[in-house]
Amino acid sequence: MTLLRARELNVGIGAVRVADRLDFDLAAGERLVILGRNGAGKTTLLTTLAGLRLPAAGAIELCGQPYAALGPRQAARLRGLLSQGQHDAFQSTVLETALIGRHPHLGRWDWEGREDERLAHTALAAVGLSGLDARAVHTLSGGERQRLAIAALLTQQPQLYLLDEPLAHLDLNHQIAALDLFSRRAREDGAGIIMALHDINLALRHADRALLLFGEGRTLEGPADEVINADTLSRLYGHPLRELIDGGQRYFVPA
Numbered sequence: 697m698t699l700l701r702a703r704e705l706n707v708g709i710g711a712v713r714v715a716d717r718l719d720f721d722l723a724a725g726e727r728l729v730i731l732g733r734n735g736a737g738k739t740t741l742l743t744t745l746a747g748l749r750l751p752a753a754g755a756i757e758l759c760g761q762p763y764a765a766l767g768p769r770q771a772a773r774l775r776g777l778l779s780q781g782q783h784d785a786f787q788s789t790v791l792e793t794a795l796i797g798r799h800p801h802l803g804r805w806d807w808e809g810r811e812d813e814r815l816a817h818t819a820l821a822a823v824g825l826s827g828l829d830a831r832a833v834h835t836l837s838g839g840e841r842q843r844l845a846i847a848a849l850l851t852q853q854p855q856l857y858l859l860d861e862p863l864a865h866l867d868l869n870h871q872i873a874a875l876d877l878f879s880r881r882a883r884e885d886g887a888g889i890i891m892a893l894h895d896i897n898l899a900l901r902h903a904d905r906a907l908l909l910f911g912e913g914r915t916l917e918g919p920a921d922e923v924i925n926a927d928t929l930s931r932l933y934g935h936p937l938r939e940l941i942d943g944g945q946r947y948f949v950p951a
Contacts, residue, residue, distance in 0.1 A: 697724045698760070699856045699888040700745065700775075705754035708913075709740045716913030718754070722905075724855070724886040727879065729899040729920065731892075732909030733933060738892035739780060739860050741909070745890065746777045746858050758856065772800035776854035780861050782845050784833050791829040793844055794820055797851030812851075819850035822877055824870070838865035846874060850881075857881065859891035863898070871895075875902040896937075896948050900924050908932050924948075 698721050705718040714737030722728055730738050743749050745756060747763035758766060759774055766774070776797070784793075794816040795808050802808065808816075820826055823843040828836075836844065842865045849857065857878060863871045879902055881887040893899045899906070899920070906923040908916045910932060916923055926939045929948055936951035 697886075698722070699724055699726075699758070700890070701755075701757040701760075702745070703755045703757075705744075705756065706752040706913075707737065707741055707744050708752055709737060712737055712740075713911075713913035714740050714909060715915050718915050718917070720905075720907065720917045722856070722888045722890065724888060725882050726904045727882050727889040727891070727902060728905045728907060729891055729893050729903035730907045730909065731896065731899060731924075731929075731932060733911070736909040736911055738909060742777065742858050742860050742890065742892060746775060747771055748777070769800055772852075772854075774854055775856040775858060776849045776852045777858045778845055778849050778860060778862055780864060782841050788833050789829065790820065790825060790831045790833060790836070790844055791816060793833050794847045794851050797848040797853075800852065815853065816847070816851045819847040820844075822850060823847045824873070839867060839870060842866055843870065843874075846877075850877075854887070856888045857890070859889065861892055861894065863893065863895065871898065878902075896924070896929060900946060900948075921946075 700722040702718055702720050706716055707714040730741065732738050744751050747756065755762065758771060763771055795812060798808055798812040823846050825843055825847060846862065862874055866874060875898060878889050882889050903920040905918065906920040908923060908928060916928060926937050926948065929937045937948045938951040940947045940949060
């Protein structure tokens, strides 16, 4: 099953051309990583794929339908977006914040029920925040707040996860745990994962496909093992990289 389809997609913001005539499909259970320099347009592309901004040209289909046909509520049930920054304008608890993920599944006048709370508690446990239900969200550390944002997304239970730098503010152990968590969603639930990352080696370890943004609209998309190599990465980042192999695992370091 194809979860997301992009055809002849042109994306830009201001004078920055992010992608020209981009074509790709994301199947259920696949993980796609987006790599590129700062300012290459990774966030702009993700918000476009999420249906939150219009492309300059081309078409996007989510589960076989354009966003206009789905409408905001149905789209929110099918895809979830983890933004870079979390802004808490009002005081709330950890549990209340996690339960935001259930809003697309509730009627206009509905309140969260026991099943919604169970899903939120399960998500909080998955990111290591059990026991913090009543904690004020403003008292959390940066890493804890990022894990709470991931918990809210898990509580939403979308079929497609769009993740903009999901490892921001996380210690190494939580970075690995978060990537393992999303990989399990792909493997066990058939979820699709699209994530913008900065760590090349973690990207290679947790991606089936890769999309490289070179600037000026130039892109390269394909199987991660083929697309991510020393030559393409050196061109992508404007600095030579060297490939190492340890225990059969490929790694890249600055040359």
